[in-house]
Amino acid sequence: MARIELRGISHTYAGGAPALKPLDLVWEDGGAYALLGPSGCGKTTLLNIISGLLRPTKGEVLIDGKGVTHAPPEARNIAQVFQFPVVYDTMTVFDNLAFPLRNRRVKESEIRPRVEQIADLLEMTNELGRRARGLSADALQKISLGRGLVRKDVAAILFDEPLTVIDPHAKWLLRRKLKQIHQTTPVTLVYVTHDQVEALTLADKVVVMNEGSVVQQGSPEDLFERPAHTFVGHFIGSPGMNFLPCTLEGDDGAARVGNHRIPVDPAQCARARALGGSLVLGVRPEFLRRVEPETAGAVPTTVRQVEELGTHVIASATLRQVGAQEGGQNDAQQELKVKLPEGTIIAAGDTLWLELSPSRTTLYADGRAAFASSV
Numbered sequence: 001m002a003r004i005e006l007r008g009i010s011h012t013y014a015g016g017a018p019a020l021k022p023l024d025l026v027w028e029d030g031g032a033y034a035l036l037g038p039s040g041c042g043k044t045t046l047l048n049i050i051s052g053l054l055r056p057t058k059g060e061v062l063i064d065g066k067g068v069t070h071a072p073p074e075a076r077n078i079a080q081v082f083q084f085p086v087v088y089d090t091m092t093v094f095d096n097l098a099f100p101l102r103n104r105r106v107k108e109s110e111i112r113p114r115v116e117q118i119a120d121l122l123e124m125t126n127e128l129g130r131r132a133r134g135l136s137a138d139a140l141q142k143i144s145l146g147r148g149l150v151r152k153d154v155a156a157i158l159f160d161e162p163l164t165v166i167d168p169h170a171k172w173l174l175r176r177k178l179k180q181i182h183q184t185t186p187v188t189l190v191y192v193t194h195d196q197v198e199a200l201t202l203a204d205k206v207v208v209m210n211e212g213s214v215v216q217q218g219s220p221e222d223l224f225e226r227p228a229h230t231f232v233g234h235f236i237g238s239p240g241m242n243f244l245p246c247t248l249e250g251d252d253g254a255a256r257v258g259n260h261r262i263p264v265d266p267a268q269c270a271r272a273r274a275l276g277g278s279l280v281l282g283v284r285p286e287f288l289r290r291v292e293p294e295t296a297g298a299v300p301t302t303v304r305q306v307e308e309l310g311t312h313v314i315a316s317a318t319l320r321q322v323g324a325q326e327g328g329q330n331d332a333q334q335e336l337k338v339k340l341p342e343g344t345i346i347a348a349g350d351t352l353w354l355e356l357s358p359s360r361t362t363l364y365a366d367g368r369a370a371f372a373s374s375v
């Protein structure tokens, strides 16, 4: 188990733009973390800096308070599982799983029960005697995962998109297994992925990255309920958050979107005004409420498209300006996605009145949320 601390870490590959901009991060002992972000945002670079495969251009790595920035991977006691299987194909599955233990000179009498335990977890007991060569890609990656998990004495296990090559059903199973393993083995776990479902189901805390920076860290609920940045609002959720360009009205907590006046949390208004820059009002499709026509504070929209998704309905609608005719040409071209309950009867061309509740909307100034803890 280990507490991993990154102080002022940044990295630039030779001849390239900065892959990681200066950041400070703490991974608490025994925590399950996901590092989530789009391709190229610097996740693997960060992981390799923690494991020691890469030396950062600047900054320090500390494990349990001890500086290890210049220590090689073997001195860090960290297991790493990569996107593609790292398996000796002439060895049996058993010997592959036993390899990290034999390497550390663990007694043979302790190796067998541990390997059998891991094989059982990964549902590979029947394959223990088989050579790795010829096994499916899924099986090979399970062996790789097993090799990462087999040592009991590791400080942390780092996973770099280990389920990418696995078929969807096995992926679902392995995700559950990893979660189960973490609940029974209090090891620090850092899991890199660009898949929000994977990140949100596995981790207690998710670190969201974009363009070499950490944009927010928090529980899956935090990221959903209070995205601190428009990037997080857009990246987390399916569909992502809606953003309506707006201006502020007076001092009493209202925003103007097109020619609508929408009540907004007054504290957020004050903060947004102080932050300055271009403003948008963010609201999740789940938090838009369908209300009766002409309800005070609600906005009329014209439905453009309806998707029935079994458990719910997603409507795409455009905001209609005050005074505009139903289906008229002078609708604002502002699109909103709305999540409606299963069985909602609605069709393209219908009018939908939507309430944007001040407790469910967030003002963003130049991308940054104007709620108290974000700045």
Ligand SMILES: Nc1ncnc2c1ncn2[C@@H]1O[C@H](COP(=O)(O)OP(=O)(O)OP(=O)(O)O)[C@@H](O)[C@H]1O
Pocket: 013, 014, 016, 019, 037, 038, 039, 040, 041, 042, 043, 044, 045, 046, 194
């Ligand atoms: N060895 C390298 N040499 C030069 N540039 C690199 C190297 N490795 C990564 N980069 C660049 O650094 C940036 C961050 O890459 P990194 O692989 O850390 O991102 P990532 O978030 O893990 O992406 P992916 O999900 O695609 O693996 C990218 O612009 C990438 O092109």
